[in-house]
Amino acid sequence: MSQVNAIGLNSAKSEDIVKSLNTLLSSYQIQYMNARGFHWNIKGRNFFELHVKFEEIYNLLLLKVDEIAERILTLDGAPLHAFSDYLEISKIKEAKNISDGEAAVENLLAGYSTLINMQREILEQAGDAQDEGTASLMGDYITEQEKLVWMLKAYLN
Numbered sequence: 648m649s650q651v652n653a654i655g656l657n658s659a660k661s662e663d664i665v666k667s668l669n670t671l672l673s674s675y676q677i678q679y680m681n682a683r684g685f686h687w688n689i690k691g692r693n694f695f696e697l698h699v700k701f702e703e704i705y706n707l708l709l710l711k712v713d714e715i716a717e718r719i720l721t722l723d724g725a726p727l728h729a730f731s732d733y734l735e736i737s738k739i740k741e742a743k744n745i746s747d748g749e750a751a752v753e754n755l756l757a758g759y760s761t762l763i764n765m766q767r768e769i770l771e772q773a774g775d776a777q778d779e780g781t782a783s784l785m786g787d788y789i790t791e792q793e794k795l796v797w798m799l800k801a802y803l804n
C-alpha cells in the first residue's frame with residue numbers, strides 16, 4: 648500500500664513534484680530579478696515603453712513565486728527561500744548589466760522558454776499523480792507565457 652498525504656495524493660509522488668516545484672521556484676526568482684534589473688538599467692529610445700513593460704513582467708513573475716511556494720507547502724513540502732539555493736538549482740542564469748532593450752527582451756524570451764518547458768514536464772508529472780491543483784497551475788502559467796512569448800517575439804521582429 649502506498650502512503651497518501653492529507654490531500655489524498657501519493658506521498659512519494661508528491662515529494663517528487665515538490666522537488667520539481669523547488670527548481671521551478673528557484674528559476675522564477677532568477678527570472679524575476681533579471682526582469683527587475685532590466686526595468687532599472689534599460690536605456691535608449693524605447694526606455695519609457697520597456698521600463699513599464701518590464702515592471703508588468705516582474706510583477707507577474709512575483710505572483711507566481713508566491714503561488715508556487717504555497718503549492719509546495721500544500722503538498723507537505725518546504726519551499727526554498729535562500730538565494731544561495733536558488734542560484735545553485737535555477738535553470739535560468741543571472742543577467743548582469745544589460746541596458747540594451749533588445750538584449751533584455753531576448754534574455755527574457757530565453758528564460759520564458761525554459762520556464763514553459765519545465766512547467767510542461769511538471770504538468771505531466773502532476774497528471775500522473777492525479778495532482779489537479781499543480782496541473783491546473785502549470786496549465787495557466789503555460790497559457791499566459793506562451794502568449795507573452797508571442798508578444799516579445801513580435802517586439803523583436
Ligand SMILES: [Fe+2]
Nearest residue numbers: 686687698702
Ligand atoms: Fe520601478
